[in-house]
Amino acid sequence: MRQAAFALLFCCVATYGAAGVAGRIDVVDGDTLRIAGEKVRLFGIDAPELGQSCQDENGEIWSCGHWVRDALRQAFQGRYARCVEEDRDRYGRSVARCEVAGVDLGGWLVERGMAFAYRKYSMIYDLTEKGAVVSGRGLHKSRVQAPAAFRAARAKPAQAAPEGGCQIKGNISSKGVRIYHVQGQEHYERTRISAQKGERWFCSEAEAVAAGWRRARR
Incomplete structure (x- = not known):
């Protein structure tokens, strides 16, 4: 019935216009496609940004944003999609539900733990997401910042590191715990260092540990 509804909608819209778009897929990132020259944001999901990193169970930092994009490309690049528009975002992009041969792309990503x-x-x-979480699929095996929170942190002006290139942030929590953050960790970008509170920058993790700081868990 659902597939029949899709077919009926598209047969009745000659140019698709505001109702939707159809054509070959060019994957832009984990939740954005280019179809027939138009950018389409997949409705109802949020995938890691291309510049976003995650931390696996061993503490290793990996590029989860590129991983999702590459997986989507491998599965659907160049295939024919039909999209039904749900909205327009503030950038003018069509926000739509897209299907390829009956496969809902948003559901496909969320089911595999590649998007939220x-x-x-x-x-x-x-x-669908709850099932992926319970099964520990994809991103749910790692520590990952919500993409919306990552975008919000990235939009803020970065705090300039002191001269000398020391990039590790030694933060003191509200409970007085000394924690250091390295680039790529979840809270690195939004952490601000206040020398008045006794916080400081470190040039290496060894230096931070020797001074009594411990590594942030995520």
């Missing part, structure tokens, strides 16, 4: 249900805008993938 974007509950701020829709609950359609809520149960």
Whole structure:
């Protein structure tokens, strides 16, 4: 029935226009496609940004944003998609649900743990994500910052490191715990160093540990 509804919609819209778009897929990132010359943001999901890193169970930092994009490309690049527009975002992009041969791309990503249900805008993938979490699939095996939080932190002006190139942030928590953050960790970008509070920059992890700081868990 659902596939029939898709077919009926597209047969009745000659140019698709505001109702949607159809054509070959060019994957831009984990939740954005280019179809027939138009950028399409997949509705109801949020995937890691290309510049976003995650931390695996061994503490290793890896490029999860590129991983999702590459997996989506491998599965769907160049294939024919039909998309039904749900909205337009502030950048003018079509926000749509897209299918390839009956496969809902948003659901495909969330089911495999490659994207999150974007509950701020829709609950359609809520149960799908919960299944991925329980099974520990994809991103749910790693520590990952919510993409929306990552974008918000990146939009803030970065705190300039002191001269000498020391990039490790030695932060003191509200409970007085001394924690250091390295680039790529979840809270690195939004952590601000205040010398007045006794916080400081470090040039190496060994230096931070010797001074009594411990590494942030994520």
